[in-house]
Amino acid sequence: MVKTILFLCGLAIVISLILAAPLLTRWRRKRIRDRAFPHQWQTTLDRKIPLYKSLPKPLQERLRGYIQVFLTEKTFTGCGGLTITNEMRVTIAAQACLLLLNQNERFYPKLNAILVYPGAFVVNTTQSMGGYVVEEKNVARRGESWDRGIVVLSWEDIQYDATHGRDGHNVVLHEFAHQLDQEGGRADGVPFLTPPVDRATWAQVFRREYDRLQRDVQRGLKTVLDAYGATDPAEFFAVATETFFEKAQLMQRHHSDLYQVLECYYRLDPASWGSKI
Ligand SMILES: [Zn+2]
Numbered sequence: 001m002v003k004t005i006l007f008l009c010g011l012a013i014v015i016s017l018i019l020a021a022p023l024l025t026r027w028r029r030k031r032i033r034d035r036a037f038p039h040q041w042q043t044t045l046d047r048k049i050p051l052y053k054s055l056p057k058p059l060q061e062r063l064r065g066y067i068q069v070f071l072t073e074k075t076f077t078g079c080g081g082l083t084i085t086n087e088m089r090v091t092i093a094a095q096a097c098l099l100l101l102n103q104n105e106r107f108y109p110k111l112n113a114i115l116v117y118p119g120a121f122v123v124n125t126t127q128s129m130g131g132y133v134v135e136e137k138n139v140a141r142r143g144e145s146w147d148r149g150i151v152v153l154s155w156e157d158i159q160y161d162a163t164h165g166r167d168g169h170n171v172v173l174h175e176f177a178h179q180l181d182q183e184g185g186r187a188d189g190v191p192f193l194t195p196p197v198d199r200a201t202w203a204q205v206f207r208r209e210y211d212r213l214q215r216d217v218q219r220g221l222k223t224v225l226d227a228y229g230a231t232d233p234a235e236f237f238a239v240a241t242e243t244f245f246e247k248a249q250l251m252q253r254h255h256s257d258l259y260q261v262l263e264c265y266y267r268l269d270p271a272s273w274g275s276k277i
Helices: 002-033 039-048 050-054 057-073 086-098 155-163 171-184 199-218 233-246 248-254 256-266
Strands: 075-078 113-117 121-128 134-141 143-146 150-154
Touching: 002 057, 039 050, 039 057, 039 086, 039 155, 050 086, 050 155, 057 086, 075 086, 086 113, 086 155, 086 171, 113 155, 143 171, 150 155, 150 171, 155 171, 171 233, 199 233, 199 256, 233 248, 233 256, 248 256
Parallel strands: 075 113, 113 150
Antiparallel strands: 121 134, 143 150
């Protein structure tokens, strides 16, 4: 009898802790968000991130809080001799958190570490050439997102992209869109969807727009979305995210359904943010 009571008490404590964990995390994050935002970090946002300046004031404030949480929870490591500075950390965090502004505090739950190289880095890839033939080659990359909770970035490209906020190319937005996609496992172009976004509408619009981009690229036509998006559905989602934030008005005009689905997913309307870039 005593054993049973002890077991039930233990079980009740474990269940309480499990139920309380999300509340404790929310409470801890709120305390971090409420801290004073360091002056040096603010200078980086003002001088290096034009996208930040284009945000409405309430979103700027939320972003500053999110940056503080992100920088508390994620680890940064310099590679290839690079020393990580606060400017690097804030520049990366600001753009990564832009995707989260209305995502109900989902701070990339699988992501642990961000590796940063001074410039493009070389990776060894293998490609099946049919039959038993496999070709191995070294490829230069600007960024990578692994489903094991790691993002790899080139600082040279981050800097260029951050200050060229209207060209539809942004390696941080791209790789962190992959992270959102990889929350459920391997990237397939379908991130974790919650109402009002429904899977059927997402699939229908993304399929149609992906096919359209592939057709336009094959015909050599000028496209709003970068041709790299025609590679596969996962790249299409990452490229569409870059376009959504950096060429919002163009996307809204020429790909209104795609814009609408992404507006619903990110719960943001960058086309209305004005142009301070
Ligand atoms: Zn990609």
